[in-house]
Amino acid sequence: MTIVGLTGGIGSGKTTVAKIFEELGVPVYNSDNRAKSLMQESPELVKSIKDLLGEEAYLNGVLNRAYISQQVFNNKELLEALNAIVHPAVRQNFIGWAKEQKSGYVIQEAAIIFEIGSQDFYDCIILVTAPEETRIERVVQRDSDNTVEGIKARMKNQWDDAKKIEASNYIIQNENIEQTKVQVLDVHRDILNKI
Template identity: 40%
Template sequence: MTKSASKSNTPSPPVKIAITGGIGSGKSLFANFIKEKGFPVIQADDLAKYLMQSDRVIKRKIIQSFGNDSYSGESINREYLAKTVFHDPEKTKILNKIVHPVVIRKIKELLHDAKTPLIFCEAALIFEAKMTPLFDYIVLISADEELRIKRVVERDLVSPEEVLQRMQNQMSEIEKNKRSHYIFLNNGTPEELNSKADLIISLLSPHNS
């Protein structure tokens, strides 16, 4: 076998694509459409929840920072953390500082070990957690603010004021737009968003590059 033939048979590294967006934008629905099409999606939020439950160092630091009520037995006390941490920007920063480095390290491992042509990662805080260098492309799912608030109110059974407060703790849409390679507006139907998932797969698949 010649050297050139050997090189041509070497598999290319996967294209690494981040899916992000503000609360209520529809990024998780977009990620689910990608999964349904057979592509792996790392879901940073699920990974963080798993590590908060299973990583002893993270558990110890959370209890030290926020008290014993942070856990109920071996399980994370989500209701307590929601009340004491997530509405306080400073406490949220402390929690993120505990959890994010471990999550990012795990995401790096999963990206490195990927064997598929495309691999996706859904994460709300791609920019805030300085994760952009891990990816070849950033896909932003966006939607009008009023629609995002309506979706979250209906989904989480919270007040519009609570949703606005959570939105204010995230990077602005204008800044996210500047930092993203692809921006999909999700003001329409799930079917329209699904077609955009097809589009990004078509655009970024290696055989089309």
């Protein structure tokens, strides 16, 4: 089974690109969504997160994402500590999921592949890029709770695109949906040819 990492900065359009791959029949694992589920459902993770961030990390038993974001996105050590708790659980969940798939390759969509040093886990990596202004605009439209300052703070915790481009096997420029679809199809064919 070939394992492909799909990454890109906040607002780059990873999820849009992932949906196009799904339309081509490629199984895609969304790490952010699974992490949120695991942070809610796993008693071990809940305990570890409360130990790290306090009881306020959960409100009436529900993950308090606004509080957690406020705590970690301007505190690099706290963010790294949270990642060290959550990412191993997501990795184990992904491995189990991947074993159940029946296709030539699977994709793990994950925002911070490079930032957590997990690039060597993948057979190849696809990077989704878009101009910074476009990315900020997309995030604000997607979630009106986000401020431009908050989005920029999150961007500072991610590698810049120039650094990620050097370490990626494929680059998809996600500005025009029709052009993005063509690029995804090209990448898909290339990966299938190499399997």
